[in-house]
Amino acid sequence: MNLTLKIWRQKDKATPGKFETYKADDISPDMSFLEMLDVVSERAQQNGQEPCAFDHDCREGICGMCSLVINGVPHGPEAATTTCQLHMRKFKDGDVIVIEPWRAAAFPVLRDLVVDRSAFDRIQQKGGFVSINTGGTPDGNALPISKKEADLAMDAASCIGCGACVAACKNASAMLFVAAKVSQYAHLPQGQAERSRRVLAMMEQHDAEGFGSCTNFGECEAVCPKEISVRVIAEMNRDYLRATLVGTDA
């Protein structure tokens, strides 16, 4: 296939970026989207152009490193698929493909298509854990957990922290990300002791980082490569309300 790419190029955080156009000829439909970018980068290098920087690592859809807004949609046109797992057979010969970084004030662009997502780490550091140290824990079977609750916790825990939810949201809200962590622990007995403290602390950091609020449009769920449901946001809102009313000791 022969394609035209319009790729966002930006030298660093301080320099304004712009779109540049690249020809991508002889692309195999069996290539992944990132392999297509590899090929285009290799060819550009031959012509003396610096390769375009984009985040990627495992290329198996699990590390959460790859990003890219493809034709206006985070992770591109295929549902429940990260950019690294998207294949060129989903495009047609002659297509023009626009490739941009995640766009949100809390995710500044570092270079080209690479953004700084450390805001997610800082939210996690405020409460995305159970406060126990290594050692001295009871037997794994000491506390039975129903399969249903374990499955609901796992559904939420499968978040890969890629940030597509933020990129898709008109308010650049990260509430799906925060709620996925809050919901995981809310469904497990291990998470109960800090349930109220956790939701308040994580949401406080969420707001401090400059993410917006959820207005229930559900765009985050639509683009989430792990299909995290907005159910978790509803659960978090309930926990948040309860915590603000009764305090963190209850």
Add this chain to the structure above:
Amino acid sequence: MSISLDSKSPTGPLAQRWDKHKFDLKLVNPANKRKFKVIVVGTGLAGGSASATLAELGYDVHAFCFQDSPRRAHSIAAQGGINAAKNYQNDGDSVYRLFYDTIKGGDYRARESNVYRLAQVSTSIIDQCVAQGVPFAREYGGNLSNRSFGGAQVSRTFYARGQTGQQLLLGAYSALSRQIGLGSVKMHYRSEMLDLVMVNGHARGIVTRDLVSGKIETWAADAVVLATGGYGNLFFLSTNAIGSNVTATWRAHKRGALFANPCYTQIHPTCIPVSGDHQSKLTLMSESLRNDGRVWVPKNKEDVAKDPRQIPEEKRDYYLERIYPSFGNLVPRDIASRAAKRMCDEGKGVGPGGLGVYLDFSDAIKRIGKAAVADRYGNLFEMYQRITDESPYEVPMRIYPAVHYTMGGLWVDYNLMSNLPGLHVIGEANFSDHGANRLGASALMQGLADGYFVLPYTIGHYLATSGQKKVTGDEPEFKAAADDVKKRVSSLLSIKGKRSPTSFHRELGKLIWDNAGMARNAKGLQAALDRIPSLREEFWGNLNVLGDGDSYNVALEKAGRVADFMEFAELFCTDALQREESCGGHFREEYQSESGEAERNDDQFTYVAAWNYTGNYGKPELIKEPLIFDEVHLSTRSYK
């Protein structure tokens, strides 16, 4: 000067060794712990769990990762599960059985003391992870669920759907995040270690490059821990993440750390076959698929191009079930991989290039129904379909072996310390516990065992007894190491040749795969050894890295890693050449039985090959650590 190796393996009854050793280790007073600074490089299962645990104990921890967050480390991609000798299934498991399976699975090329300790602490890992809120799979009664895995006849594998590595890593990441939030771990993101700093014969710091600003920095500490993973990307195509590399361990090797058993590579039997020259990596399909999938090829070569659904039962060769009736499709990884290669070498391979075998779920779907199969493997089937455009519910999967894990790594003693005092190495980066072949679901176990339950004890002993003066980073050794790194970065940028780092990496990887891959022989290894120096020369004469060193430069990052693979490759092949036997993942064609099974040579090769850097990549010095077996009897591994 030759180095003598002391493994510090305890003696006495196997089951009491670790307890006795722990008692003999010197402790650091709780009030003094905060005065010791520890650098941890790498934040996967081993590095993440170690950083968190050391900080909980009170040490001043500085952790480094080259990714944008510790949660990206490649441990996250492990799918199938984690072993533990809980015997929850009442099916005859025990610490001793896990120990025995692991020693045998590793083809008797690991230390008994280490492996027994691993089996002992395995049960604590599960308890720890459950307490952290890791959502392991559960039965309806609320208990933890188990499944069986290749190389074992008991169900001891704990799992979280097909994403066990993700959930365990996120557990370690949550513990690490808590410590970062408390200020007891200082986390350095997008920061790559490019050298080790030795002061007075002890490892006292590292040199890093900030991948965003390009700044070269030095960091001083009282001890250094490397948890930088494996070097499977030597082969270019592997199941490793694109960024996984040998640089940190190789740099430490060049500063004097011994590299042990570099040739021990695990080739995983169930990966999606290569589809074309553009391929950037290979994707693993969890080994757990072999619990319900049946592996076969057509009996007749004429049938390889046919639609597999049109090939009748009697014309299919379920070769694993035929050759290994007692383990069947669940034979260990090295056996399954070689059997697949043999079928393809005989011309019975399917798919592009004849490099594939079928993994068929039609019997399982008939037996337990499509819904039950989807419940167990749904996410893997979806991943397969995304990549190949075929549905495993309808058509048998095609799989082929691929490089997955490296059992070799830096040599460490029982305390997980290298021969360089102060330099500790944990997880896949060390060589310690898997011998010549790793069993499925054992990598997660070892990473977390090292990080949560072994290193936090043993590093205290070093800190309490090393008697070294504090370093500040102003010592000349730091400046000299930083200058070396700067010089290397500018040489990579100054070549201005024609070829990209990736094109060299691809060529090197193919050379190693063809000559030192699933099967090796002296002729091929020698051919690779003859070619590597000239390829390396071409690299340093014709590399093209655009841009500068003072900014985010992806080609420069890649070039540095490929440069180290170019050097490491020679050691890898040298090790494979000297080991004139077949054991585990190391299969030398000259040493096999008539039926094609691996033949060990216990009289001559029951040792760890630890290599010392001499300044000449082609002529490293071999130092042998004999392996002594008090408990198990060395036998031919049989899975028939």
